[in-house]
Amino acid sequence: MPKSKKRVKAAPSKSEKSGLSRRSVMGGGAAASAVVLGGGFWGVSSFRSYAAEHDLTRVGKGDLAIVQVHDPQCPTCTALQKQTRKALRDFDDCGLVYLVADIKTPEGAAFARRFNSPHVTLLLFDGQGELQRRVQGMQQAPALIDVFADYKATA
Numbered sequence: 760m761p762k763s764k765k766r767v768k769a770a771p772s773k774s775e776k777s778g779l780s781r782r783s784v785m786g787g788g789a790a791a792s793a794v795v796l797g798g799g800f801w802g803v804s805s806f807r808s809y810a811a812e813h814d815l816t817r818v819g820k821g822d823l824a825i826v827q828v829h830d831p832q833c834p835t836c837t838a839l840q841k842q843t844r845k846a847l848r849d850f851d852d853c854g855l856v857y858l859v860a861d862i863k864t865p866e867g868a869a870f871a872r873r874f875n876s877p878h879v880t881l882l883l884f885d886g887q888g889e890l891q892r893r894v895q896g897m898q899q900a901p902a903l904i905d906v907f908a909d910y911k912a913t914a
Contacts, residue, residue: 812859815870819888823914825907826858828871830878835897839879846903855911883910 818824827843829836840859847857861867862878874882874890881903883892891914894906 812857813861813864813867815858815860815866817856817858818884819886821886822854822856823886823911824856824858824884824888826860826870826882826884828860828862828874828876828878828880828882829867830862832863833878835879839881839897842898842900843881843903845900846907849904850907850911853911855907885914 815826818826825843825847827836827840829840831837843857847855859867860870860876860882862871871877876882876893877895879896881894881898882890883894883906885891892906892910894903898906
């Protein structure tokens, strides 16, 4: 008579003791990976936007350019930046480029000196890079919309 073979049950793993199945652990890992990858994509995209916005060599490349002379530690500069971006929403994809001359960087400081412009200033350039207009001080979005529309119409 053949001996019966008993199966010996393995001791439960830590995840089984905690009530987690291998599948749920793997699913959680996949979700975490998706979050990390999404965050990484956002970070790269955000950096590219930042780099493009601070690339002052884009002035004079054919498009009208609005350059904000900006101190990132200045609350008025930050408020002007917010209002400028809000105003520019009405001008998407119409040949207006918004750039930032950050005076805390060597390039931004040199740009501000070159055009003798303090922070809290918007400089409006034509497509050839010639300064056409200067807007100094804090402005609200509706006033900036008027300035940008007038500038675009006359440029």
